[in-house]
Amino acid sequence: MSMSKRRFIQALGAATAVTAMGASVAATRNRRYDLLVIGAGTAGIPAAIFAAARGASVLVIDAAATIGGTLLLTSGQMSAAGTRVQKQQGIDDTPELFFQDLIRISRGTVDQPIARLAVDNAATTFDWLMDNGYPLLPGYPVEGVAHEPYSKPRYYWSDLRGIGILDAMRPKFTQAINAGKVDLLLEHRAVELRTNAAGSVAAVVVEDAGGKRTEYRPRNVLLASGGYASNAAMFEKLSGHPKYLDGSYPFALGQGHVLAESVGGYLRYAEKYLTxxxxxxxxxxxxxxxxxxxxxxxxxxxxxxxxxxxxxxxxxxxxxxxxxxxxxxxxxxxxxxxxxxxxxxxxxxxxxxxxxxxxxxxxxxxxxxxxxxxxxxxxxxxxxxxxxxxxxxxxxxxxxxxxxxxxxxxxxxxxxxxxxxxxxxxxxxxxxxSITSTAGIAVNEALQVIRRDQSAIPNLYAAGEILGAGATQGQAFCGGMMVTPALTFGRLLGERMIRLG
Ligand SMILES: Cc1cc2nc3c(=O)[nH]c(=O)nc-3n(C[C@H](O)[C@H](O)[C@H](O)COP(=O)(O)OP(=O)(O)OC[C@H]3O[C@@H](n4cnc5c(N)ncnc54)[C@H](O)[C@@H]3O)c2cc1C
The missing domain is CATH 3.90.700.10 (Succinate dehydrogenase/fumarate reductase flavoprotein, catalytic domain)
Known part of the structure; x- marks a missing residue:
């Protein structure tokens, strides 16, 4: 059995507690949620935690039988500048230096407003994880591990890899569920978005494992459904190369991309593919x-x-x-x-x-x-x-x-x-x-999904790998610049960027 499959199965055991707490469909059907999060993974979990803390009612659905998404498989290397850990170690670093490094390493190919939003807010995300028990390896941060090194040590890692991140967030997520602020439906897949005359998302159609469909009418929708790297046909079409290596999350099937496109969103950055x-x-x-x-x-x-x-x-x-x-x-x-x-x-x-x-x-x-x-x-x-x-x-x-x-x-x-x-x-x-998705759904600086004429679909947001590695890394591999932005954008959307009420 491969390492990633073994880790995935171990993590499934750890996730059972949350699985058992999933809400019943009957209880959720008639609620008008402030936010429906599609995907209980890297971006979706912090979005739900922070939105619930702001007083929002949140429904989280996930196609899988467990929460965590790619956190169950990822190396989970993160990057952030200006963190408490850096200050404690006397490392003088700033988001501006981080941003300049991204421009240098990507040769100017990152999406600058998106990358800026990620680096300006990464330290707060990382400090929050530390506050919640993220098990940082001794000797970290460092300048580089697998990718082009940064000019400052701002690269963080745990020997539990992505599961170290999930474990840090799990108690807060569970508390929000126990407090009735977040409802969670596992093995429920978003299959259709319906818009109203104004072009906003009016309804999300959700299908359970038995094929039964339920329509929800939330005020806002967050696409946190991950990438498309486990969809071999989509991967080959968008990267121009076959999907050679296994090891991406099995539910990274690009379904969120298709949903976004169905209501006017579009894909960009396929040309930034790198091996x-x-x-x-x-x-x-x-x-x-x-x-x-x-x-x-x-x-x-x-x-x-x-x-x-x-x-x-x-x-x-x-x-x-x-x-x-x-x-x-x-x-x-x-x-x-x-x-x-x-x-x-x-x-x-x-x-x-x-x-x-x-x-x-x-x-x-x-x-x-x-x-x-x-x-x-x-x-x-x-x-x-x-x-x-x-x-x-x-x-x-x-x-x-x-x-x-x-x-x-x-x-x-x-x-x-x-x-x-x-x-x-x-x-x-x-x-x-490569086992990540380079192309992604186009969003504006508020992380709202946009149409080709650049107009926003007002209540449809996206965060995580669905934005494409091309947005946060450009045509390069910039260490930690997928996990950290996914967590950060989830946090920012939940905390303040999604317009509630
Ligand atoms: C092996 C590996 C190593 C990596 N290493 C690093 C690294 O060290 N540093 C780094 O920055 N990045 C790394 N990455 C990339 C990074 O981990 C991912 O980009 C990131 O975790 C994706 O987060 P996400 O929230 O977008 O998606 P996920 O965490 O995958 O969450 C998406 C969730 O949506 C669910 N879902 C999908 N479709 C639907 C649907 N239709 N309805 C309902 N739910 C749905 C899925 O089941 C999943 O739970 C790595 C990736 C892999 C595979």
């Missing part, structure tokens, strides 16, 4: 689970190998310190695929390359046959095995060996420990992937 650098897929049928992750950060392990694309050519300086530079280079390679190529000398001398794998694990995998691991006595044989042009791969290796000999690598690579000339030769296939 993570390659991983090893467990199977050739996709979406696949992950078999292993290669250590590509030269800060952790300098590369001894070369990376080649489907043309048998190198495409990036393998020891480039920037994570973003590697990702951008892979973004332009066919099928987002590459092979790590090396020889027997590298296998004998280099430090382990796959996270958590010993050298013996690698040696036995390389004996094959396997869809990821290839071995041949000649470069030409290796090229044939991986399906790239033989002469091109031979030229690539020869060109690389010239760089090792002279110190003048064609790509400017500095770490050139050994020529690749000792048979057998090896290749490990890597696949670029």
């Amino acid at each position: 993570n650098f390659g991983i090893l897929l467990a199977t050739s049928t996709i979406p696949s689970t992950k078999l292993a992750t290669t250590i590509f950060h030269p800060q952790q392990r300098q590369p001894w190998e070369i990376y080649v694309n489907t043309s048998g050519k190198r495409f990036v300086r393998e020891d480039v310190p920037s994570v973003d530079a590697r990702e951008q280079a892979l973004h332009f390679q066919p099928h987002l695929r590459h092979w790590v190529v090396f020889d027997q000398t590298v296998l004998d001398k280099a430090p382990p390359m796959l996270e958590g794998w010993t050298r013996d694990d690698l040696v036995s995998a390389l004996k094959g046959p396997d869809a990821n691991f290839f071995r041949s006595e000649t470069i030409q044989g290796l090229a044939k095995a991986i399906g790239v042009p033989e002469k091109a791969l031979a030229d690539t290796v020869e060109g690389y060996n010239y760089g090792v000999h002279t110190g003048n690598d064609f790509f400017g690579r500095k770490h050139l420990p050994t020529k690749l000339q000792q048979a057998p030769y090896y290749a490990i296939q890597h696949q670029g992937t």
